Amino acid sequence: MTTQELELLKYPIGKFNCPEKITENDIQDWVLVLEQFPNRLETLVEHLNEEQLNTPYRPKGWTIRQVVHHISDSHHNSYTRFKWAITENNPLIKAYNEQSWANQHDYNQPLVNSLLHLKGVHYKLVHFVRGLSTKDLERTFIHPYGNETVSLKENLGIYAWHSNHHYAHIENLVNRMGWK
Numbered sequence: 001m002t003t004q005e006l007e008l009l010k011y012p013i014g015k016f017n018c019p020e021k022i023t024e025n026d027i028q029d030w031v032l033v034l035e036q037f038p039n040r041l042e043t044l045v046e047h048l049n050e051e052q053l054n055t056p057y058r059p060k061g062w063t064i065r066q067v068v069h070h071i072s073d074s075h076h077n078s079y080t081r082f083k084w085a086i087t088e089n090n091p092l093i094k095a096y097n098e099q100s101w102a103n104q105h106d107y108n109q110p111l112v113n114s115l116l117h118l119k120g121v122h123y124k125l126v127h128f129v130r131g132l133s134t135k136d137l138e139r140t141f142i143h144p145y146g147n148e149t150v151s152l153k154e155n156l157g158i159y160a161w162h163s164n165h166h167y168a169h170i171e172n173l174v175n176r177m178g179w180k
Contacts, residue, residue: 001059009058012168016161022153027137030160035126037163038119041068044170045111052179053111057169062102064173067166069107070098072114072121078159079125085141085152086132092142129156 019026045053045068053065062070077096084091101107129137129152137153150158174180 030156033160038122042115057173066102069114072118085139095144
């Protein structure tokens with residue numbers, strides 16, 4: 001497999017590219033992605049069997065099962081970051097080692113647990129974000145990787161992208177394997 005082919009498997013929709021100026025339409029589009037994502041993901045994976053769920057989406061990549069559990073954990077962390085940024089002044093957030101989390105025993109549990117968790121987190125996140133003002137979405141947190149300041153509106157775009165990014169990992173594998 002060439003480097004280019006591997007890169008396409010890693011980033012099937014490309015890397016997140018934040019618009020220079022985030023518009024109200026961008027925000028509405030991203031909120032809609034987050035609102036619809038849990039049901040889209042559930043529909044994509046609900047008919048997969050154990051062998052399929054335990055198939056990596058790319059060489060040396062996570063299995064579909066690990067990807068779904070990762071999404072749930074990641075989006076839970078994102079929700080917490082939104083709350084921190086609203087309740088604290090530019091807080092330094094806690095990062096986590098995604099690979100170590102993906103190797104824990106709870107990533108072998110049934111997908112339904114993470115799918116239900118993801119629905120709950122997204123319902124809360126979407127409701128919370130829709131209640132924020134434009135000024136609120138300008139609030140920031142500091143991500144410890146690179147000491148980067150991230151606004152809530154940018155984080156909204158990151159997690160809409162993250163949803164579509166991992167959805168594409170699974171969808172592309174399902175299509176490549178003919179599992180429809």
